[in-house]
Amino acid sequence: MNAYVGGDAAAFRALFERYAPVLLRVVRRNVGSQAEAEDVVQQAFLQMHRARADFRAGARLRPWLFTITLNLAREVHRRRGRRRETELDQPGAEPAIDAPPDIGEGDAETRKVRAALESLPAAQREVIVLHWLEGRPFPEVATIVGASVTAVKVRAHRGYERLRATLGRTRQEREE
């Protein structure tokens, strides 16, 4: 990032190659749609370019870039909520069914874990995705989502308990 801020255009490609795959993975877990995830990541790199003057030399890029990306992902959820309200306001309109997230392929167990993850409240899902799937430590997760470490641990605990309850029920149903 320091090289890019200093004017090295090739450094931008290197940054993209390094972070785009993990950002796509994280965002897709949050917004559920591959197309929207790509839009968010595209926006994130544009915002990173615009904000390069704000990047302090020697700072860690990962939390900085993750924060930008998750803020954009949250906007996707807000827009979905506004679209649903607008559709309901039309006279004679029937409640539109929000396009389900593309759960995708994979075996049944994987799909159930994915569905359980996507059923979590957004704040818990963000923390679980960063902590469980991406292996980020709690202090870094706290920096990215903009909460205290304690709040992040509480969200993680609740998220894991909900996943445990959901997936435990699923396994029990399967065994019966």
Next chain:
Amino acid sequence: MTYDTRDSRAGDLAAAGRLASAGLELDAARNALLADGAPDAAALAGLFARVERDVAAERGARARLRALSASARVAIALAAVVLLVGLAGALGHGPPPTAQAALLMLLPAALLLATTVTALRPLQRPTLPAWRRRLADLVPFTVLLALCFAPDLIAQLRGDITVHAGASEALLGGRSCVVAGAAAATAAFILLRWLDRGTPGSTLAAIGAGALASSLTLWALCPSTAAEHLVVGHYGAALVFGAGALAVSAWLRRRVG
């Protein structure tokens, strides 16, 4: 093009380990999820092409303004409002530049600073909670309205005598203030939109900042302390501008999709 898809697992996974006690193949599920989310090289190449196109389109004066640091952009916005208010003071019939007159402007000026910082809040900072955003959007209009009903305080701070106007005088005399105030607010709003990097939710904060800039400009420009005039003319300018900016923003959002 090669992509780094290393799984860098670090940190405390004790909480996650409790899921394993439910008898689930947690690691297998996790690895399957990670593999499932891996994008293919063609998709990534296409995405990079789109990003390169976006970055290449960042040209011109607006792109240069947006690329400035967050603190520089806030400083430019505030300097522009100070110039606007100074110009209004030089051209208008507002109060003489005394310490008392400056005190009158203290609250809206402080609010303007806070609202400008919110409007230009960079994306790399965590989003404000929804309740704080709603509060930040409502406070400028609420405070401006409240100040309209303190004509005695305003007159005292300006060293004037409170004058009460009749309803017709307030309506007729307020028209020019509505026009001048709305113009000042629009100028401030446009500058803030130019400085904005596209942060979600910044439009409402920019509208609040525009209303405050309008108020400060009118107080430097207009000699009237009559409550009726302040409500119709000065607050009216903020409302007219706010309604217009919201309508245009909503229309643009629908047009862009």
